[in-house]
Amino acid sequence: MNKLTLAFFFALLATSALARAASNEHEQHHDASSQQTQQAATHIGAGVLKAINAKDGKVQIAHEPIAALGWPSMTMWFMLHDPLPQGLKAGDAVRFELVQGEKKQWVIVNISHK
Numbered sequence: 159m160n161k162l163t164l165a166f167f168f169a170l171l172a173t174s175a176l177a178r179a180a181s182n183e184h185e186q187h188h189d190a191s192s193q194q195t196q197q198a199a200t201h202i203g204a205g206v207l208k209a210i211n212a213k214d215g216k217v218q219i220a221h222e223p224i225a226a227l228g229w230p231s232m233t234m235w236f237m238l239h240d241p242l243p244q245g246l247k248a249g250d251a252v253r254f255e256l257v258q259g260e261k262k263q264w265v266i267v268n269i270s271h272k
């Protein structure tokens with residue numbers, strides 16, 4: 159190795175170390191911000207309870223558009239974080255709060271008569 163090659167070699171080493179440090183920092187930042195987003199991200203929805211699957215802890219709701227999520231109105235199933243409050247039945251107008259779980263599934267953390 160002559161001096162020039164050596165200098166080039168060290169420059170390469172330094173650059174890749176810097177790049178690694180930078181991407182590490184980015185990942186940490188990304189993790190921190192996604193955790194914050196997860197904690198803060200409760201979305202409010204409204205709709206009509208269509209069906210209840212108490213055994214699996216799920217409800218089907220024909221929901222109104224949820225602007226914060228860019229969702230149009232649709233009928234879909236949601237997981238329930240807690241057992242459905244007594245007195246709620248299919249056909250009831252409901253108001254609910256949604257959070258996204260670790261596996262990206264949407265979970266109702268709060269539901270009540272509208």
Ligand SMILES: [Cu+2]
Nearest residue numbers: 221229232234
């Ligand atoms: Cu939907």
